[in-house]
Amino acid sequence: MVRRMAKTQNPLTPVLARLRRPLSLTWAGLIAERLVRAFWPVWSLLAAGAAMLMLGLQDMAPVEVVWSALMLGGLAVLAFALQGARRFRFPRRSEALARLDEALPGRPLAALADEQAIGATDPGSQALWRAHLARMAVRAAEAKAVEPDLKLSRQDPFGLRYIALLGLVVALLFGSVWRAGSVAQMVPGGGNGAALASGPTWEGWVEPPAYTGLPSLYLNDQDETLRAPVGSRITLRFYGEVGALSLAETVSQRTENIGAATDAEHRFELRQSGEMRIDGPGGRAWQVEATPDMAPMVSLSQEGAKTAFDGQMSQPFQASDDYGVTGGRAVFALDLAQVDRRYGLAVAPEPRAPIELDLPMPIAGDRAEFGETLIENLSEHPWAHLPVVLDVRVEDAIGQQGMAEPMQMTLPARRFFNPLAAAVIEQRRDLLWSRENAPRVAQVLRAVSYKPGPSLFRSEAAYLRMRVILRRLEVMTASDGLDGDERDEIAQALWDLGVLLEDGDVGDALERMRAAQERLSEAMKNDASEEEIARLMQELRDATQDYLRQKMQQAQRENPEQGDQQSAENTMQMTQQDLQDMMDRIQELMEQGRMAEAQQALEEFQQMMENMQVTQGQTGQSPGQEAMEGLADTLREQQGLSDQAFRDLQEQFNPGAQSGQSQGNEGRNGGQGRGQSHDGQQGQGGGEGGEQPGQQGEGQQDQADEQDQAGSLAERQEALRQELERQSQGLPQLGGEAGDAAREALGRAGRAMEGAEEALRNDDLADAIDNQAEAMDALREGMRNMDEAMAEQRNPGGQGEAFGEAGKQQSDPLGRNPGQGRQAGTQDDLLQGEDVYRRARELLDEIRRRSGEGARxxxxxxYLKRLLERF
Structure with a gap:
């Protein structure tokens, strides 16, 4: 009997006992899935309604609209609830079992519920069936709860549920659950019951315009006198019995859509001073003073207005407004009546729009009253040095404008002292004035360049450039006349030529400085006026700065060896600030009337400037610097070898290519100059004495020559590797992680060079190029690590390069010189050559963008928040 019961027992029963937990979870998920699909419109409507109530939208709409919306919303919720109840079907346990079985491979639960249909009496079939059931039982024991499918994209393709949830989240963050209680006050006999019992009441607010930055006022707390800006929004609400309270006011100037004085809510804007009164129990009256928004004011300042040596204009201005200036513009208009209409300006000018520039505004701080400087370089404009009228106007938040007194001036621009440069710039101005001047401009340029003397042009390049410009101008004029683009192209070429003639080289800068010194000395001897001496002194300062700049550029180009410089014992080192102090001393002596002493100081200054030599760096190098320069030379040699290997690889696939003509043949055979040929001989491509394209030249070699060249490359690679090993052994003692990393990187570079050498001997140029690239990367990494290690040795405190090396002028953490001569601080520009105001605005926008990224x-x-704080 026991044996028979064991036979007939269902194998699924013990399995289900073990799967009770995953089956229950799957069943619960199935219930949640059907609830969500059936009732998602209900909770979406409830979330949207709660969001609107917590945000207080009911307070902004009439009572009728609020009640209509509530009734429609309630009916919609009821309809969707009934529809969901009809659609919802409670899942059976068998459905949960089927879903759990579907998630298993081979549906083991269904297999365990099956019975053997054939072969029930066959022992072999019975054994196979029992083995099958055992395997299914093992699979069923691994069952896990199936996650419910809560996606509603098919039922809600427009994502309305997400909109409702978003509104609820916004209401929870920025609204208040207490604001939803205001709906109860709209219920007849409900929320107003207490108000009716205690009598009518009221409340009100005054909200100034947002741009004023003033706080809102609660009328219940205000005295009998009320001051508020024009445009303030006043809101009054009456609670209690309708008609018990009424409003009387003379401040809004309303004539239409006024409504009844006893309405439950009043909204209007303050337009004029007057009286506002609430009549009824608990009423109050106010004398309202409307403060007008005054128009902004702006004025130009002559003090501080200047034009730099390169023509950059600086025009200070002051602006003010009661609530802050929002923007402004400066407009330069040609004063045609004041123009000297001679020569090229005699013809009628072509129409040209006025120059409009945005005024710089303070980036941070209050804009109610401030001073700024308009900085711009208008040297290339056709009106340069011509009479113009400057109109400056500013604007406030409501569009009111204030304008400064128009200023008559000549448009500030660069001055050209070289006569030929000044003539070229004048002809450029005439050409831009009117295209009718093109024949005259060509005639003048041809006249000044005809049989030039030895001192007229600074160089042959300047003369040839003028002849090319002249030829193009004549051709364009003779064909169909100049169009706008051609005229602008010629004008740009003339400007570049004028700058070249004016600036020249170091010798030209020295001549300009000497001329400025002579003019100043002559003015001192002739007892010139203070204004004239001040102007000439400024010219001397500008010429001196230009000479120093040219001298420094020449030193950078020549890069003289340290051995060619003077020794430290025989060299007097002076900084640019020291020279500035000397010129300040000369000007101080002149202002005190001590002209003899000033003349002597000026001669000493002139002699010192002529004998000055600009040097860079220190007179000696440390072992670390010498090692860095040696590694840099090794890197350049390796780059040259890699370039040659790459060109040889190209020639293998294109034997007819003109070798050595690619990009000036830089780096060929590891050389540093241009035009080096494949065999190491100097040449200039297709120049004089060189092979012409198509002829048999240095780029065509037979197979034996190519093999010899590959062997030469391998030998040079070997020599370069040995040089790197020598340099690695002679490195200074560098400690720390950076020093260890530098030695390890140089070791990798040596191994890569060895691989490149072996590949070159096997004529495997592709593999050699890969190894050479790896060697160069390792060399660069080693040099970076070595530089970090030397910086750590120079400054163990960890302040980087801010303190500099021994013997050098120390700088602050921003890299600026901390003070020289008699001054504390630095006069270095932090942003040279660009619009500091535009750059500051870009930085502020970037800081604001980053501060809005919550993922940071x-x-x-x-830190970004502190940067945005306004002090």
Missing amino acids: PDVELE
């Missing part, structure tokens, strides 16, 4: 770390967001 809290520490960084806090």
